[in-house]
Amino acid sequence: MRTTTILFDLDGTLLPMDQERFVKAYFGLLARKMAPFHYAPDRLLRVIMDGIGAMVQNDGAATNEEIFWHTFCAAFGEQAKADMPHFEAFYRNEFQQAKDACGYDPRAAQAIHAFRAKGFRTVLATNPLFPRVATHSRIRWAGLDKQDFELVTTYENSRFCKPNLRYYQEILDRLQLQPGECLMVGNDVDEDMIAGQLGMRVFLLTDCLINRHEQDISGYPQGSFDALTVYVQTLAAQK
Secondary structure, three states: OOOOEEEEOOEOOOEOEOHHHHHHHHHHHHHHHHHHHOOOHHHHHHHHHHHHHHHHOOOOOOOHHHHHHHHHHHHHOHHHHHHHHHHHHHHHOHHHHHHHHEOOOHHHHHHHHHHHHOOOEEEEOOOOOOOHHHHHHHHHHOOOOHHHOOEEOOOOOOOOOOOOHHHHHHHHHHHOOOHHHEEEEEOEOOOOHHHHHHOOEEEEEOOOOEOOOOOOOOOOOEEOHHHHHHHHHHHHHOO
């Protein structure tokens, strides 16, 4: 089956980053933003981590956004929903400083634009743990725009998370795609390469490689953006 669609991870793939450094910067900014609204930093971050864990375990019964806020309000009370505008303001404003914890690789945008010019459909298959406003910001940090993608997964529009295969199946169903016509590009062996189990082609971008369990990665097509471009050219030649 010919490849028609390329799915891209964001963090560590299109947007270079040291994940630990980024998370530290992000949580630090959020804690400072919410402290005046009576959220103790340690407890706030602990509850956010609980919310992330709940989203990762989401079985599809609700959107990730609903799962997160159910967990958050279970800890802080239903009145916490009244503070949602403060969180939204954070992502529009203070969160932008977290860009300093990320890198930039112009080849990311160049690759997306080149692949689209060749007729490939493009999807931003980033783990949908963030709200739309935060995800769109990180897309811009990578030198891209949300319009560069047919679909961008966020916590508002998703009911599963990586590495759950149902996350990828949800994308396939939404765009009426078959696994065999898709290529998943990502830097995380556990979360991105698992798409191969559905029958997708996969490419492991190694610039910011995450291989938590030291798996053997020799069987994956892999390398930098230059190697990815060559690989996609071979797929285009098969069209």
